[in-house]
Amino acid sequence: MIKAEDKITIKSWAPEDRPREKMLLYGRRHLSDAELLAILIGTGNRNENAVSLSQRILSACGNDLDRLCQLSVKDLTAFSGVGRVKALHVIAALEIGRRRTGIIPAGPQKIDSSHDAYRHLHPIFTDLDHEEFWILLLNQANYVKSKHMISKGGRAGTVADPKIIFKTAIDNQGTFIILAHNHPSGNLRPSKEDLFITRKLADAGKLLDLLVLDHLILVNGNYYSLADEGCF
Known part of the structure; x- marks a missing residue:
């Protein structure tokens, strides 16, 4: 197990490699799924930083974002370092994304097929x-x-x-x-x-x-x- 004093934190990374700074420098499309999730989670736990924790969560979902969207607060809080507030942040962000994809154009909608x-x-x-x-x-x-x-x-x-x-x-x-x-x-x-x-x-x-x-x-x-x- 990694000792707390040996843990490599995101703050010790080069600025262009930190998820938040990377987004500011290059834009959201240059971040991996784990980096985007890390921004939502904010911090990791005693043994891993937010990106490593996010990678582990995604790995548990088979790196499938659809499966990630199906996780409940209980599912997410089973990961060390994810409390109820962090879990709610993730679920809320994913729900906003889901609703955006489901927006129906304004005006009458005709069904022909x-x-x-x-x-x-x-x-x-x-x-x-x-x-x-x-x-x-x-x-x-x-x-x-x-x-x-x-x-x-x-x-x-x-x-x-x-x-x-x-x-x-x-x-x-x-x-x-x-x-x-x-x-x-x-x-x-x-x-x-x-x-x-x-x-x-x-x-x-x-x-x-x-x-x-x-x-x-x-x-x-x-x-x-x-x-x-x-x-x-």
């Missing part, structure tokens, strides 16, 4: 460790009217109650419905239950003149369109 629907919906499901079921409501010209969470469950699934779905669509004067839920397991393929509920809702929608246009399954920055695949 499954990809259009995915772009509109994916910010909702990014980094979730549980399953949620949402609907996107469109008007007669396929412009988005609103979106609504129908249910929230665990990692194994959630309930899509047809009564709640169609009541929500009627109350909000929707003409078309796009269904969406995520698979925290990472499996992009629809389950038998997914196929069953989609066909059930599509058939019920025809009777109510509230057509179900698609059902998207979202997983890790990707999606599966049941309509595109001819599943209903």
